[in-house]
Amino acid sequence: MAESGPVLEMRGITKRYPGVLANDSIDLDLRTGEIHALLGENGAGKSTLMNILYGLAVPDAGSILIDGQPVDILGPHDAIDRGICMVHQHFMLVPVLTVAENILLGEETMANPVFLDRNEARRRIVALGRQFGFEIDPDARIETLSVGWQQRVEILKALYRKARILVLDEPTAVLTPQETEEIFAVLRRLAADGHSIVFISHKLYEVLEIADRITVIRRGKVVGQRIPTETNEEDLAELMVGRNVQLTVDRGEAHPADVVLAVSGLRAKDDRGREVVRGIDLEIRAGETLGIAGVAGNGQDELVEALTGLRKPSAGTVTMGGHDVTGWGPRQLYEAGLAHVPGDRHRWAMIMSFPLEDNLVLTSYYRPPFARGPARQDRAVDAWASDLIARFDIRTPSATAITDTLSGGNQQKAVVAREFSSEPRMLVLDQPTRGLDVGSIEFIHNRAIEMRDAGAAILLVSAELDEVLELSDRIAVMYRGELVATLDGRTANKEEVGLLMATGGRDPEARGAVS
Amino acid sequence: MTETADRPPAPFWRRGRLGSIFAIAAVPVASVFLALVVAALIILASSIITTGSIDWALPFVAYAALLQGSLGSESAILNTILQAAPLVLGGLAVGIGFKAGLFNIGGFGQFILAATAAAGVGAALATAPAPIAITLALAAGMAAGAAWGWIPGALKAWSGAHEVVTTIMLNSIAGALIGFLILGPLLAPGFSFGRTGDLGNSKLPIILGDNIHLGILFAVAAVPAVWWLLFRSTLGFEIRSVGANPSAARYAGMRPKFLTMLTMSLSGLLFGIAGSTEILGVSHYMIPSYGTAIGFDAIAVALLGRSHPFGIAAAALLFGALRAGAGLMQVLAGIPVEIVDVIQAIILLFLAADVVVRHLFRIRAAGGIADLKTVTSSYAGRAR
Numbered sequence: 001m002a003e004s005g006p007v008l009e010m011r012g013i014t015k016r017y018p019g020v021l022a023n024d025s026i027d028l029d030l031r032t033g034e035i036h037a038l039l040g041e042n043g044a045g046k047s048t049l050m051n052i053l054y055g056l057a058v059p060d061a062g063s064i065l066i067d068g069q070p071v072d073i074l075g076p077h078d079a080i081d082r083g084i085c086m087v088h089q090h091f092m093l094v095p096v097l098t099v100a101e102n103i104l105l106g107e108e109t110m111a112n113p114v115f116l117d118r119n120e121a122r123r124r125i126v127a128l129g130r131q132f133g134f135e136i137d138p139d140a141r142i143e144t145l146s147v148g149w150q151q152r153v154e155i156l157k158a159l160y161r162k163a164r165i166l167v168l169d170e171p172t173a174v175l176t177p178q179e180t181e182e183i184f185a186v187l188r189r190l191a192a193d194g195h196s197i198v199f200i201s202h203k204l205y206e207v208l209e210i211a212d213r214i215t216v217i218r219r220g221k222v223v224g225q226r227i228p229t230e231t232n233e234e235d236l237a238e239l240m241v242g243r244n245v246q247l248t249v250d251r252g253e254a255h256p257a258d259v260v261l262a263v264s265g266l267r268a269k270d271d272r273g274r275e276v277v278r279g280i281d282l283e284i285r286a287g288e289t290l291g292i293a294g295v296a297g298n299g300q301d302e303l304v305e306a307l308t309g310l311r312k313p314s315a316g317t318v319t320m321g322g323h324d325v326t327g328w329g330p331r332q333l334y335e336a337g338l339a340h341v342p343g344d345r346h347r348w349a350m351i352m353s354f355p356l357e358d359n360l361v362l363t364s365y366y367r368p369p370f371a372r373g374p375a376r377q378d379r380a381v382d383a384w385a386s387d388l389i390a391r392f393d394i395r396t397p398s399a400t401a402i403t404d405t406l407s408g409g410n411q412q413k414a415v416v417a418r419e420f421s422s423e424p425r426m427l428v429l430d431q432p433t434r435g436l437d438v439g440s441i442e443f444i445h446n447r448a449i450e451m452r453d454a455g456a457a458i459l460l461v462s463a464e465l466d467e468v469l470e471l472s473d474r475i476a477v478m479y480r481g482e483l484v485a486t487l488d489g490r491t492a493n494k495e496e497v498g499l500l501m502a503t504g505g506r507d508p509e510a511r512g513a514v515s
Numbered sequence: 516m517t518e519t520a521d522r523p524p525a526p527f528w529r530r531g532r533l534g535s536i537f538a539i540a541a542v543p544v545a546s547v548f549l550a551l552v553v554a555a556l557i558i559l560a561s562s563i564i565t566t567g568s569i570d571w572a573l574p575f576v577a578y579a580a581l582l583q584g585s586l587g588s589e590s591a592i593l594n595t596i597l598q599a600a601p602l603v604l605g606g607l608a609v610g611i612g613f614k615a616g617l618f619n620i621g622g623f624g625q626f627i628l629a630a631t632a633a634a635g636v637g638a639a640l641a642t643a644p645a646p647i648a649i650t651l652a653l654a655a656g657m658a659a660g661a662a663w664g665w666i667p668g669a670l671k672a673w674s675g676a677h678e679v680v681t682t683i684m685l686n687s688i689a690g691a692l693i694g695f696l697i698l699g700p701l702l703a704p705g706f707s708f709g710r711t712g713d714l715g716n717s718k719l720p721i722i723l724g725d726n727i728h729l730g731i732l733f734a735v736a737a738v739p740a741v742w743w744l745l746f747r748s749t750l751g752f753e754i755r756s757v758g759a760n761p762s763a764a765r766y767a768g769m770r771p772k773f774l775t776m777l778t779m780s781l782s783g784l785l786f787g788i789a790g791s792t793e794i795l796g797v798s799h800y801m802i803p804s805y806g807t808a809i810g811f812d813a814i815a816v817a818l819l820g821r822s823h824p825f826g827i828a829a830a831a832l833l834f835g836a837l838r839a840g841a842g843l844m845q846v847l848a849g850i851p852v853e854i855v856d857v858i859q860a861i862i863l864l865f866l867a868a869d870v871v872v873r874h875l876f877r878i879r880a881a882g883g884i885a886d887l888k889t890v891t892s893s894y895a896g897r898a899r
Binding site: 308310329330331332334340342347348349350351352353354358362363365366371374375376378 | 747748749750751752755756759760762763764765766767768769
């Protein structure tokens with residue numbers, strides 16, 4: 001880390017939106033070659049601040065200085081010209097175009113006035129990649145790349161535009177732990193090369209690992225600044241949330257009762273027709289949580305879909321409460337007492353363009369009291385929605401606010417509220433806290449344990465190993481479509497499960513593996 | 516979020532219930548205004564061609580005549596209503612499809628097939644008591660329209676065939692089919708050209724003025740009925756859910772395939788009502804070469820009305836007024852009636868280019884026009 005004057009200073013930035021003071025005289029400075037983490041809960045004002053930096057929003061007060069010179073940033077183009085580039089959480093890439101074509105978009109290198117100079121572009125892209133430690137194929141189509149590589153393309157796009165200041169908005173939200181490590185290595189090389197990086201996150205351990213300095217924002221204000229070596233997760237969590245946060249959940253002993261869900265020999269194919277669930281056997285009893293750990297893409301999605309009626313199993317049987325429910329659809333399973341918090345909120349769990357209250361009755365809209373005959377009962381829906389909003393602490397301007405305008409954490413709370421409140425005897429939780437802040441995670445975890453203690457059987461699938469370890473009474477490890485091991489949730493440790501996840505227990509030294 | 520901003524409050528038309536109507540209606544209203552301005556320029560340009568000099572008064576003369584012909588007298592108003600009625604029904608038909616994420620371009624086929632069925636049954640029952648004759652003739656027309664809408668719905672549900680392609684093909688098939696029917700089993704003897712027989716008692720009675728027939732009531736009733744269906748019934752919730760996010764609809768236990776078939780049938784049914792009331796109330800017989808632009812005009816109405824039943828009613832009345840007044844405009848200002856088609860097309864252009872309209876009128880983004888997404892994504896193809 002080079003010690004010199006700040007390359008970027010934001011002074012007294014204030015931004016109001018109707019009803020909200022999104023930024024309240026925020027000061028932020030970024031030194032050359034520094035990785036500066038901006039930590040805060042969803043809705044704390046991190047994105048607003050960065051939108052101001054990127055020229056997407058105009059501050060009501062405050063100034064921005066680059067290399068000590070005050071500047072007005074008029075828009076993204078202007079920001080890019082000044083060497084500021086943003087890597088968004090949702091990538092702005094065209095899936096059907098190649099890496100090189102995506103990088104060239106908007107910054108076309110011309111061989112002559114008509115044609116692009118693709119060869120020169122390709123050469124520069126490969127060279128840039130090498131400089132920061134990865135080999136990239138400029139002719140690969142974006143849709144064939146993993147999420148981790150797509151992110152590298154976004155970063156390359158910024159470097160190609162000669163960015164000096166890189167803003168990464170929640171870059172790890174969509175990455176696996178391995179991909180996160182790889183992207184961290186890239187970021188460190190960038191910083192060493194003299195690039196300055198703003199790293200937006202709400203994941204505490206990541207911030208501690210990667211940042212040189214950490215600025216914490218809460219409700220639009222800077223509430224503290226820390227150096228990783230002089231702080232810890234508890235301290236940061238308290239700063240961020242404004243109260244003492246339990247990072248680990250207290251959970252009592254499980255009291256498993258009758259078997260609720262029994263699965264035997266379940267097989268299912270993915271959308272391309274490959275068998276990715278290969279003979280799953282499992283049992284979950286009332287009052288216990290079975291966690292499924294596994295690296296993403298080992299058939300978990302298809303397993304969950306097969307169990308929740310969204311995908312027809314190709315073989316095997318599923319019974320719930322003793323009844324054969326194999327091949328039942330979502331409505332039948334819901335009626336039989338199954339609730340499902342899907343992993344992909346945008347695809348399955350919500351209709352983003354609908355009012356929040358409609359999403360709160362998305363699975364129960366057809367039953368009394370929400371329907372009488374063919375007619376929808378708005379008053380009952382309103383009352384129910386208000387009740388859930390209060391009970392699950394969903395932060396929304398009103399029950400009729402369009403769901404899309406809520407933060408991700410509040411959207412997820414709404415899904416959890418809907419599914420938990422249906423009084424299920426079987427609860428399937430797929431990535432229930434992905435992308436959420438610590439406050440929301442704590443809340444959802446506590447509710448899940450309440451559900452278990454109230455006698456629900458819970459199947460938890462999560463890519464966050466910590467989450468599986470924290471909530472599960474038993475842990476099954478899924479590897480290439482099979483459950484390769486089942487461990488006691490109280491005694492299992494991270495290393496043990498991690499090794500099973502990575503190798504499927506084929507490594508003779510992995511303990512606890514059952515064939 | 517306890518902090519309240521002390522910025523000036525929004526103007527009254529942007530607040531509360533009025534605000535939400537403003538958000539929806541601002542762009543369509545602005546588009547109509549801009550289209551009238553552009554059409555006025557075209558009229559000015561035409562005056563150069565026809566008279567050799569610019570007649571600055573001509574657009575005003577033309578629009579005054581248009582207004583007089585559509586709203587200037589009782590008969591003008593009734594004519595506007597008569598013109599608007601099929602557009603209301605067609606607009607609702609296309610709009611309900613948009614809500615379900617379906618683009619029904621098959622209005623033409625559904626309309627003429629329903630008209631033929633109603634004309635055939637009506638002629639067969641020409642001597643039956645009027646209530647029975649009318650009811651059965653209308654029922655035949657509705658059934659024909661609904662069936663012709665169901666086919667593309669079923670093809671989409673079972674095979675994934677896109678409704679844009681199948682409805683266009685079914686338009687051609689319907690044209691050939693009515694030719695066969697009218698020149699075959701439904702041919703009335705004793706005429707010098709192919710047509711269906713006299714309706715007799717099956718004619719819809721005139722209830723107002725010289726030409727407002729009973730069928731108008733269907734258009735009047737359809738607006739609140741479709742509104743109730745879409746926004747106050749559980750079925751409408753399912754239709755809108757499938758349109759907005761088919762995956763989430765399936766997760767919620769709805770049946771997207773059934774809903775696709777049902778919505779296309781409803782859409783066909785509405786075009787069927789339009790077709791049969793038009794025949795039983797206005798034309799009184801059907802010919803093989805029956806021409807109508809209703810299938811496409813209805814798309815314009817649905818887009819301008821933003822697929823909302825009340826918006827559609829307003830848009831249909833506007834287009835109905837343009838058509839009702841066009842004749843007088845041609846007489847008084849010498850502007851061909853086709854300028855109405857030009858205005859309609861320019862309105863659509865501005866709706867499609869809503870970014871331009873927003874910029875010109877400083878209308879803050881109030882959510883793009885979702886229906887246009889259905890239209891444009893139709894060809895990009897949502898892979899299933």
